[in-house]
Amino acid sequence: MNTIYYVEYDAEHHGPFVFDIPEGHDCWLLVITQTPALFWVKGQLEEFPPYCAVLYPPYSKIYYRACSDQYVNDWIRFASDELYVTETSLPLGEPFALDDPEYCHKLFQLLVAEHSLQKGYKESSIDYLLRTLFNKLLESYVQKNIGPQHYPLMKLRTAIHNHPSHPWTVATMAKTMNISPGYLQLIYKKSFGLSCIDDVIHSRIRLAKEYLRHHPYTVAEIADRCGYRNVEHFCRQFKQITGVSPKRFKHQ
Missing domain, CATH: 1.10.10.60 (Homeodomain-like)
Known part of the structure; x- marks a missing residue:
């Protein structure tokens, strides 16, 4: 079962944006960037290009900040006991390039729409969307050498x-x-x-x-x-x- 606490797409932040949670959340956090950003990875700050995804498990250090005056991302904070989340093969706390960011962005739009509905099938719809999103993330992670073109x-x-x-x-x-x-x-x-x-x-x-x-x-x-x-x-x-x-x- 999955429980979404908050989900947002095209979240814009202006000025010196910094997200710093030393002890992490008590749930999962998935972030997909649309602009370059600096992430704390293995004890140091590293700059990553747009269209990267990073998955933070519960109670893990979270630190990232903008590289310029504008930072834009899609993000979701959620709890899950599903094996495709809790035993994922994705790297934890380490950004990786997305193969098809537009597809993932559309999934976030659908997740936002489903999360706002009050219908009986909402939970199953959210589960299917999250499963699809994690499948796309895995496809991206195993694909190497995603170049600038x-x-x-x-x-x-x-x-x-x-x-x-x-x-x-x-x-x-x-x-x-x-x-x-x-x-x-x-x-x-x-x-x-x-x-x-x-x-x-x-x-x-x-x-x-x-x-x-x-x-x-x-x-x-x-x-x-x-x-x-x-x-x-x-x-x-x-x-x-x-x-x-x-x-x-x-x-x-």
Whole structure:
């Protein structure tokens, strides 16, 4: 069972912000930073970049402070007897980089919403959200070498998946990240296992399959809605990925 005492996202602090609890809380504290911060780790202060998570167990020293005039974080103070918390493999009191901070931020928004509700299923909803959050934290912790281009890459990939019909090109994608097209293709494939253009194509075909299943559009209309200016090119790519033509897919 989990009991949330307080949860907040986008908590802003201005001026010389310092959080100093020498004896710790009598419960768990999870902090996710959106700005750089200094944390007390293994007897000394260390500076960490944005998008780090740190989990403090009950009765452990807590000390962190801002690196500039503004400090922003998401945080949750809670009690738990769940094994995924009490026997977690996450490091305790040591910040680590997040793989997908936007996803974790959305989970915090949902936790805040659920915590404010007075409904019968609130406890189970909070438990599922916390389990998901801890799973994402574990995924981040085991992923090594999260470099400075990781977060712009994640933002670009989210944009591709949300707007597959956009006229994406390698050149325009590289320009949004202020890097060369060649370097973008190299790091994109290394990060996600496929090229940025292949990601665009797969996103468009996923959207096309949705239209073919649930909408009465013609193949030409679907091609246009998915970002293709040439129907034959759309049909060719669709068959390459699915093994059947759009018309056959629709009939099946």
